[in-house]
Amino acid sequence: MQIAKVRGTVVSTQKDPSLRGVKLLLLQMVDEEGHVLPEYEVAADTVGAGVDEWVLISRNGAARQVLGNEQRPLDAAVVAIIDTIYVEDRLIYSKKEQYR
Incomplete structure (x- = not known):
């Protein structure tokens, strides 16, 4: 699993039929210090995340272990x-502090 920040949504009118109704998010990876990295990924949203929220993603086969994703062609899924x-008794991120 990896930490990422939601940067936006991805909309596609033409896609594999198994992806109909699946919300896709554009994510930017975050390191252990809380710095955003220059790496992006698209992931299926299984938890209703929004732009600027920090999320936990599962990748590869683990992404297809999420209930309902077993037969979908997914490489990544937002799971939390x-x-x-x-990290080591230091607060790296707080959703509560972000929206103050």
């Missing part, structure tokens, strides 16, 4: 919206 991240 992050509330806080602590």
Whole structure:
């Protein structure tokens, strides 16, 4: 799993039929210090995440372990919206502090 920040949505009118109704998000990866990286990925949203939220993503086969995704051609799925991240007793991210 990896931490990412939601940067936007991806809309596609033509897609594999198994992806109909699946919300796709554009994510920017985040490192262990909370810095955004110059890496982006598109992931299926299974939890209702929004722009600027920090999320946890599963990749590859783990992305297809999410209920309902077993037969979808997915490489990544958002599986959680992050509330806080602590590293060695330091607060790296707080959703509460972000929206103050």
